[in-house]
Amino acid sequence: MTNGNMTNADALTNAELAALEADLAHLGRADPVPEPSDALLARVLADAANHMPVAVAPERMARPKAQRRFDFGAAIAGFWQPVSAGLAAAALGVWLGWADPVGVNAYADILLASDSIEASDTVLDAFSLFDMEL
């Protein structure tokens, strides 16, 4: 006896205990525990799917919030760099074509002046001094 609630009257003789074990074993055989039905397993699996924690990639978890904001900004800038360069070039072209600024014309004359050599038979006046009557 190891507990005050248990009395000697509760203790079974070996014969009584054997008979009881046989009765319980008989119940086990006569009324076996059913296997879980497919429907039950499906219900349990559906519950598991509903309560499944969402898997999160570890590297994303480790990144601080500020870093993520910077990454977002960098991604936006990276996309807009070529686009903004193209727009700026187009705007400059339109401005030069329509506004026709003076400074730009002068600069264009320098850049676009011809450097080709033209043939000429005109004698400069200064050379007439060398004409001598022999």
Add this chain to the structure above:
Amino acid sequence: MGMSFDAHTDETDEALLQRFADGDQSAARALTLRLTPRVLAVAYRMLGERAEAEDVAQEAMMRLWKIAPDWRVGEAQVTTWLHRVASNLCIDRLRKRRRDGPPLEDVAEPQDPTPAPVTVMMAADRATAVRAALDALPDRQKQAVTLRHFQDLSNPQIAEIMEISVEAVESLQSRGRRALATAMQGRKDV
């Protein structure tokens, strides 16, 4: 069962539960196939009714899924925790049954005057008598006897499940066995 057993057979319940908490669907499947039969067995022996036992098994497993992210490894075994949840759910249902009275389908039909074959009747009678004697036990005695005799758990395991001392478990079992033996003896004497 239509579902075949798959991998993870050598992994502990705790490891599988951790994998489930990390979002591994295959761990959920392995745990379902491994643990549902055990929970169903406890519930069926406590309640004696299949549909109710299946409801309890589903509820106990759902509580396991819910607690998985907060499970602290090393504090308790998954099976111990599940046995506790399942048997407590069963006790709740047994108490409700007593409050509400037996369901209509459990009310005995008038006896058929045609005699059944004696051997079949005696075998069925014996199982029915054991079942009735078990059902007549107080809830905690029934829980202690069921976990010991039908689930083959040790008294220290049962003590952990019932959250009482081993001595208290022995006391409950002893009184439960005595009540069962008396009920069965009374039947034999009739």
